[in-house]
Amino acid sequence: MATIPTMMQAIVVKQPGKDSQLQTEQRAVPQPNVEQLLIKVAAAGVNRADLMQRRGLYPPPQGDSDILGLEVAGVVVAAGPQHKSWLGKAVFGLVPGGGYAEYALMHAGHAMAVPNGYSMAEAGATAEVFLTAYQLLCSIGNLQRGQQVLIHAGASGVGTAAIQLAKMRGANVAVTASSDDKLQACGALGADLLLNYTRCAFEQQLAQQWPEGVNLILDPVAADYISREIPLLAMDGKIVLYAMMGGRELPALDLALLFKRRGQLICSTLRNRSNKYKTNLTQAFISECGAALAQRQVRPILQQQFNWQQAEQAHQLMHSNATVGKLVLTF
Incomplete structure (x- = not known):
């Protein structure tokens, strides 16, 4: 050597x-x-x-x-x-x-x-993106076959890894991204529902498409996204925050909606x-x-x-x- x-x-x-x-x-x-x-x-x-x-x-x-x-x-x-x-x-x-x-x-x-x-x-x-995605989806999120997962920043490194792992587990995957090109890349990896957040309110689209609710949300944005996500949760659903790209402070948050769904708000770093x-x-x-x-x-x-x-x-x-x-x- x-x-x-x-x-x-x-x-x-x-x-x-x-x-x-x-x-x-x-x-x-x-x-x-x-x-x-x-x-x-x-x-x-x-x-x-x-x-x-x-x-x-x-x-x-x-x-x-x-x-x-x-x-x-x-x-x-x-x-x-x-x-x-x-x-x-x-x-x-x-x-x-x-x-x-x-x-x-x-x-x-x-x-x-x-x-x-x-x-x-x-x-x-x-390593970083797949281990982060695996931790969020599996270790913390306990994602199961047939469940619904929302992945924000779907075209990011963690997002592209999470789409693939979620599909491998048999989940239904919705993603948000800022352009049609990015959404096309997410779709090619298996994402089922593609949401351009610059052109639509993702929570309105998701509530229409998945009225039964979302079991797991992977959120690197935080800030006002949290209050928009809580009404989307299925019973016992989880929001896992892994970054604060939108800011570290929350607008006024009504926790009653989270209690109603027995929801969990989890912060995670690796x-x-x-x-x-x-x-x-x-x-x-x-x-x-x-x-x-x-x-x-x-x-x-x-x-x-x-x-x-x-x-x-x-x-x-x-x-x-x-x-x-x-x-x-x-x-």
Whole structure:
């Protein structure tokens, strides 16, 4: 195996905030502890959390890397003593930060083998969105065959993954998106009901189409969406919030409607979960969906890959909301 250098190139945020800049910096190559793998990064997924972190709105948990990047794909070049079997293997998975660099640390329990035939860019586009979608739909939402699910931002990375997993579970899927092109992409993935929120009030359309109610709503918007969603819920339905793109504060909210439906309003994040939780989530996802992923029955939707030195362009494209699926940096 090639000698591991002591220094690496990494993309770091200068002056986090509205006017932040990305710069290349020399950093020491991190050393794996007994539970970690050192990955020579081939691809790093770009996520909206990266944009939030550079604005100072989503700081890394205490002790984690300040380098951006929450998922990578690459080759294992060093490992803790109990995990030497991973050496030389191509893997992908979540990292607690540090993905925008030539080398990154990954907890061994979070590593997944890159499926045969997948490019590193595809593998780098998989972990964050599929594990987030699996957590929301299955671990928290307990989505069952024949149930109704509403997925906001259907053309996003998480949205495109969630559509596929929901259909795999036999659910009926409604999505919202901002353009007909995005909705067409959602329909091609199996979404049953396509709602352009720029042209219609999604709650009115959904109430007409699914009068029996919605069992599960995946919501990255929050704000006034919540009061619009509660009347849509079927009995014992759940709204799972996983971001606050519309704002962190709610307009006046009548909780009586939520009580009437025995509804649940759940807030969920993945980054600050424990290593054990992420390991269990990764294992559950591979157990239920690994074969489908390998056979491309579910797959990452990769819109574009950028050389890692073009990270600023990738961030600008994501910020424009003109994407379908994922953007990836390649090293």
